[in-house]
Amino acid sequence: MSIRDDASDTAPTAASPGWGFPTPSHTVVSDDADALEQDKKPGYGVSTFAETVPLPGNTYVIRARDSGRAITIVNKELRLMEWDCAGDKSSHWECEERGGWLAFKNPVGGKYIGHNGNGVFHAQAEWHLLWESFCARKHPEGGFLLLNRGWWWWNPLQKMDVDESGRKLVHNSDRGTVWEFLKL
Numbered sequence: 814m815s816i817r818d819d820a821s822d823t824a825p826t827a828a829s830p831g832w833g834f835p836t837p838s839h840t841v842v843s844d845d846a847d848a849l850e851q852d853k854k855p856g857y858g859v860s861t862f863a864e865t866v867p868l869p870g871n872t873y874v875i876r877a878r879d880s881g882r883a884i885t886i887v888n889k890e891l892r893l894m895e896w897d898c899a900g901d902k903s904s905h906w907e908c909e910e911r912g913g914w915l916a917f918k919n920p921v922g923g924k925y926i927g928h929n930g931n932g933v934f935h936a937q938a939e940w941h942l943l944w945e946s947f948c949a950r951k952h953p954e955g956g957f958l959l960l961n962r963g964w965w966w967w968n969p970l971q972k973m974d975v976d977e978s979g980r981k982l983v984h985n986s987d988r989g990t991v992w993e994f995l996k997l
Contacts, residue, residue, distance in 0.1 A: 865994045867949050867957070869910035872920065877975060878956040878991040884926070884982065886919055891926065891936045892980050905997060914946035914962070928961060934973060934982035947973075949992075956991035 867873060874896060875884045883896035885904040896904050906917040906926070917926045924936040927945035938945050948970070949957040960970040961984065972989025973982055 864955060865996050867908050867915060867917075867994045869908050869915070872905050872907050872997045873917075874904050874995040874997065875906055875917065875959075876993050876995060878993050880979075882979075884917075886922065886924075886936055889922075889937075891934055891982055893975055893982065894980075909941060911941045911946075914941075915948060916941035916945045917947070928963075928971075928984060932971075932984040934961075934984075949994075952991045954991070956993045958989040959992055960989075 865873070876882065876896065877893060880893070881896070882893045883904040884906065885892055885894040885896070885901075887894060887903065894904070902921045903919070905920055907920055909916045909918060918924065918941075919926075919936055922936070923939065925938045925941055925945040926934060926936050926947075927938045927942075928934050929937075930944070943962050946962045948960045950960055952958055959973040961973060963969065963971055963984070969986065971984035971986055973992070974985035974989045975981070976983045
């Protein structure tokens with residue numbers, strides 16, 4: 814393969830092995846200190862992290878995109894809490910797959926996120942079965958909706974949402990919380 818050299822293209826390039834596309838040999842960084850400082854501020858309405866797709870074999874912090882709070886185990890209960898990146902594994906979730914369905918297991922207690930049959934999510938199951946099965950649907954504005962299987966396999970999928978208190982996680986058929994996955 815040959816790499817095209819246009820006279821109108823003034824940036825030097827390096828070859829990209831296997832693709833044949835020119836790659837810039839340098840990166841441009843802004844000298845605008847205000848713009849750089851603004852990039853460091855968390856804008857919870859807009860993610861400051863790259864979109865990460867949850868994949869089996871990886872560990873994630875699962876955060877609500879609008880608040881930045883993470884799904885966390887507190888006193889054996891599932892809660893949405895502030896997350897400070899300090900290495901507290903109560904907000905770490907290992908992603909697993911079974912039959913095409915995702916599951917999220919906490920590495921400390923070995924319990925899976927699932928629902929209790931009454932529309933409330935918890936982390937008490939020791940295995941990945943029907944109630945612990947999720948799929949992640951890409952949201953058009955970024956992030957993902959977490960869809961969970963209901964009572965029986967023929968029930969419609971329910972969205973994981975945050976209740977009115979802002980702390981508990983519940984089933985919702987109409988709307989769902991938009992989540993982002995921070996890979997650890």
